[in-house]
Amino acid sequence: MFEHTFVGLDVHASSVVGCALDPVTGELERGTMAAEPAVVLDWIRRFEPPVKAVYESGPTGFVLARTLRQAGIDCVVAASSKLLRAPGDRVKTDRRDARVLAEMLAVGRVTEVRVPDLEQEALRDLSRLRDSAARDLSHARQHVNALLLRHGIRYPKEHKWTLEHGAWLRHQRFDDPVLQFTYESAVEQADLLHARLKRIDQRLAVIASDCQYAPVINALMCLRGIQVVTGFGLAVEIGDWTRFTGSSIGSYLGLVPSEQSSGTSRHQGPITKAGNTHARRLLVEAAWQHRRPYTGPGGRLTRQMDLVDTGTRIRALEGNHRLHHKWQLFDARAKTPVKANTAIARELAGWCWSLAAPLQHEHQHGERMNAA
Template sequence: MFEHTFIGLDVHAVNVVGHALSPGTGEISAHTMAADPAMVLEWVRRFEPPLKVVYESGPTGFVLARHLRAAGIDCVVAASSKLLRAPGDRIKTDRRDARVLAEMLAVGSVTEVRIPDPDEEALRDLSRLRSGAAKDLAHARQQVNAVLLRHGIRYPKDTRWTQEHRQWLIAQRFSEPALQFTYEADVEQAELLAAKLSRIDKQVAATAAACRYASVIDALMCLRGIQLTTAFGLAVEIGDWTRFTGSSIGSYLGLVPSEESSGQSRHQGPITKAGNTYARKLLIEAAWVHRRPYTRPGDRLLRQLDLVAPATRIRALEGNHRLHRKWEHFDERHKMPVKANAAIARELAGWCWSLAAPLQQGERMNAA
């Protein structure tokens, strides 16, 4: 191990700062270069192999890591949330960050991030595009409702954003020209975003049916609260389900309780919220559905269950019953719904794993 040269890279959009450390000889080398993978590779190759390179996960993505790996360089991406930093360290520069990464890599303290291939990353981008469009649409609709509420106008029915509600919105008139223009612009924005979301949903459906995760998506949709966009998001965000176990996937998604223990005292707090934020959000939203009454699958679930293998069907039905009974147990104990939902989401992650991991493992065995 100490024969390696460990290289830490502080990667930015414009430049890259490198720090090379050889624990065996104590040699240190630092260099600043343009953010060009070819230039970084040229500098890394100045050192005698074996080499190991690390940089921190962030907005620059995985292009550099893929380029170095394609050239035969052992490159890993460090999880930024897992990097250690001394409480008294108040000086932060690019050179110090690169040096810290090299030192942590040398002692084996780097928590690696799985590097997706370009196809998998493209699927993630599509899923996150859908999430962003849904958020923008919700904000635009709230803006329309807020304008009406400020001027004492309320839609007489409970169900909104139907065709009837849209016609009612168009018919509203204000005496002030500036206000009328503002209102019409808000309504137009909401309609445009709704059309955009509809186009994205069609693309997600077509992509989900043809991508490598099609079987996993079908299996996940057998659980209550998980429909196409949620199943697609979970499948592409997790990627390789076989790298987890039923208990460890909850920790990866930040769904386990935080803990502060010292001596004889032990205190558990809210969930850690570490790991994949988007996948955690999808599971927390889906977990609320399991609180609703459940005796048998609905029509949508029945159609979905017919698309999967018997073993997957049996496992999904058991999961739906178990998760609902867990909610009933929490309600009987009058547990706070938010805390109960976090616990249900953690169990739901385990049930998702139990459906997806065997499928991926079987596909790999068949391919081999």
């Protein structure tokens, strides 16, 4: 059954262009307004309900979607990377974009993204803040290393950024006062960023233990390579694991091969790298840990498994053995390590889903029972 009106919204920081489509008559009505949710709501309310609205995901976030939903208007956010555009379409304007969104919504060709609530979005922002802080620290340390290397100074030991390495850095001196000031400032910046990252990690660990995703985080941390930062990041980035299956989670994270096939010809290329970039990177980093020797859970994993139920514990043990065995098979075949690790990351995503989804299914079922 058609809704009475489909509304496409081209949303920018300061303005919104709307296009309302009646699928029965084909009539279009357009409007340009300020990028204020209340103003957009007033414009949409001009049309006889039921009304369904859509706009593209982007930097403007989900404030508009939440406002419209609270007012009783069905609003979805479209995945911008999944919108279909004709290859020969060389004209792009706000009015055309709004109309295309309305038309795609009318025929059911919009791929929706999940709209998190305010708490879920805050947790995700914290995860991304931590990721940004880690990148800033890495760049600052690279700058210090590069500055020393340019002047022929090399640390004599293998492991850097230890207490011993820090003391060695502070004893380096240059004859040129300008260069000395530059060097000291670079080291100071690296120290400050390290302290900042440490504060974020401490706060994140406290929040992870008491947030709505705590059971999922505890379950994910039963897998090798996943500790609190990675478990927290995966939990808040994916949010509702029940949206996926064990096979579709890899596609969502862009860990499946790209493909170019026609007729009898079939060619698979590099992974698609679609979907959530942050979650994919966390899985790829965690997958390397499964290459290390493994006979059973160590002290950390043993303590972590005491926090979860028996079914989760058994599943995690199976996953750890399976992923290490896969790495052994890849090494025996002399598989390129980077390619092998990507395959392990794809399977690790499935194991994560097998731990998280049942917990969320059980929680959702409990909520429905309580509501009844």
